Amino acid sequence: MTEMSDQSISRRHFLRGEFLSSLKPEHKQLQQTDYLRPPWAVNNADFVENCTRCGDCILVCETNIIVKGEGDFPEIRFDKGECTFCQKCVLVCQQPIFRPLEEQPWAHKIEITSQCLSEKRVECRSCQDNCPTAAIRFRLQLGGVAKPILNLDSCNGCGACLSVCPTKAIKIINFEVNKNESI
Numbered sequence: 001m002t003e004m005s006d007q008s009i010s011r012r013h014f015l016r017g018e019f020l021s022s023l024k025p026e027h028k029q030l031q032q033t034d035y036l037r038p039p040w041a042v043n044n045a046d047f048v049e050n051c052t053r054c055g056d057c058i059l060v061c062e063t064n065i066i067v068k069g070e071g072d073f074p075e076i077r078f079d080k081g082e083c084t085f086c087q088k089c090v091l092v093c094q095q096p097i098f099r100p101l102e103e104q105p106w107a108h109k110i111e112i113t114s115q116c117l118s119e120k121r122v123e124c125r126s127c128q129d130n131c132p133t134a135a136i137r138f139r140l141q142l143g144g145v146a147k148p149i150l151n152l153d154s155c156n157g158c159g160a161c162l163s164v165c166p167t168k169a170i171k172i173i174n175f176e177v178n179k180n181e182s183i
Contacts, residue, residue, distance in 0.1 A: 036076040036172070038066055038089045039105030040098045048073060050097045057089035065159070078159030078172065082132075085158070107175045108157035112136075112148050115169035121145050127161035127170060136161060 038057055041047050053072045063084060069075030076083065085105055090098045117124040118138075123145050128136045135154035138146035152175075161170050 035069055035073070036078075036108065036174075037106075038074055038076060038098075039083060039085055040087075040090050040101060040103065041106070042097055042099055047097050050095050052095055054094075056092045056094075060088040060092045062086055062088065076159070078162040081163065082158045082160035085156070106157055108172050109152050109155045109175050110135075110150065110157065110161060111171045111173050112150055113169045113171060115167045116148060116165075117167055117169070118145050118147050124166065126164045126166065130160045130164045132158065132160055 035044075037044065037047055042050075048071075051073055053068075053074075055068065055074070057074050058066045058068060063081040065076050065078060065080050065083060066074050066089060067077050067080070074089075083105075087101055090101060112127070121144065125138055125146070127148065128134075128138055133154045133156055135151045135156075137149045137151070139149050140146050157172060159172060162172060
């Protein structure tokens with residue numbers, strides 16, 4: 001028997017099939033995607049076509065966030081830590097599956113959802129304490145709890161805030177995909 005989520009869902013969301021996201025593994029729920037390739041990876045079609053699945057990038061990852069994913073292709077799992085952008089995965093790879101290091105590592109940024117403890121009038125700030133770029137700040141509210149303010153220009157998508165959030169209120173979103181799809 002499967003374990004039921006304690007999260008309530010409205011009838012409308014249930015009928016739209018949004019309950020299916022609760023059946024995904026936790027790392028896919030956190031990342032809001034089925035896979036997340038290493039930083040500087042080319043588009044997914046070229047990555048899958050040219051990656052030999054040798055595992056060299058997995059072995060050199062200093063934070064152990066690159067793991068064998070579906071089809072044994074390398075993917076990122078932020079539930080294990082954060083990306084330090086050490087570039088070792090790019091430098092060790094013999095295949096043409098990475099973009100130049102001068103470019104942005106990826107288009108991923110975070111989003112703070114309504115599950116944030118500040119929405120329930122609980123002080124937390126663990127995301128701010130772990131953000132190396134200070135992309136997450138908290139603004140004091142008169143007569144209330146400080147609310148998170150996100151500076152997307154400062155966010156590098158490293159994932160440092162994901163695993164420390166006690167309510168899993170932070171999601172990582174591919175902004176490049178979302179720009180191309182009108183959501």
